Amino acid sequence: MGLNLLLLLSNSLVLVGILILLGSLLTVRRILRSFPEGRSHKGWFTMGCLISLFVLGYLAYVNIFWEKHTQATDLIVPGVFFFGACFVLLSTFLSLNTALDIIRICELEKESSTDPLTGVYNRRHMEKCLQEEIAKAQRYKFDLSLLLIDLDNFKLINDQHGHQVGDQVLTDISALVLQELRSFDVMARYGGEEFLVIAPNTGPGYAHILAERLRKRIEMHHFFVGSKALKIKLTISIGVSSYGGSITTQESLVLRADNNLYLAKGQGRNKVIADQSKYPLQV
């Protein structure tokens, strides 16, 4: 191999290697933008610094050995540099794709478990959570309560102010209720204007207190909707049920909460009826 060709080849391998490393840095930048702050973020930042150091090393190498490659074996180091850079690019590229795939899967999972209007969980996800909580209550003898919340005379809001205002009220109510719950409580939209709260580690007494707190919070609230000029008052009724006795299944828990909600509506609305044995379960 001629000397000029040897020099051209060895220097090109290192220079192209530098370009490939710069390409990897761009990929690392995209990964950093995709990840929230945290351990992975710090790890990828370190990776970016290391790649930058590699670039400096490659530049120093070309600078020192620009005309010093005289035999075929001198191609080994530039070759290792080149394939090393390819390896870094491939690793970062595959990591980026994996990260984007994971983000997409998380988004799909979130979409499939949340209600698009209010952002709280949907009924499907609620049923899954409830099943898990019942299993825990059975196994570890934990308390468990359900709160079935229904907006009072909500049809009137839709009829008087329109469906869009009704939607806004539903969204605001979800946010208000969520503010009152603990992080491990689960709130789901159970139906049109019905919400269900799963309260783990919560017995009948505290569930009743929680439901009363929610009822009062909504009663005191002024809903400003539309152009904010529209001030709406609204109340909710809540049926509460608690795990224990004959109520040990998903169906019986929901049915008891539903029966209690029915009683609350019957007693004039804006009311909480908690699980009490004096009300027989009506199937």
Ligand SMILES: Nc1nc2c(ncn2[C@@H]2O[C@H](COP(=O)(O)OP(=O)(O)OP(=O)(O)O)[C@@H](O)[C@H]2O)c(=O)[nH]1
């Ligand atoms: N805006 C809006 N309205 C909804 C939605 N889902 C259900 N609704 C309305 O909720 C209303 C429920 O009416 P009803 O079942 O008669 O209950 P209510 O008027 O709240 O009366 P009570 O429950 O007996 O106090 C209906 O007008 C539905 O159209 C929704 O996603 N958006």
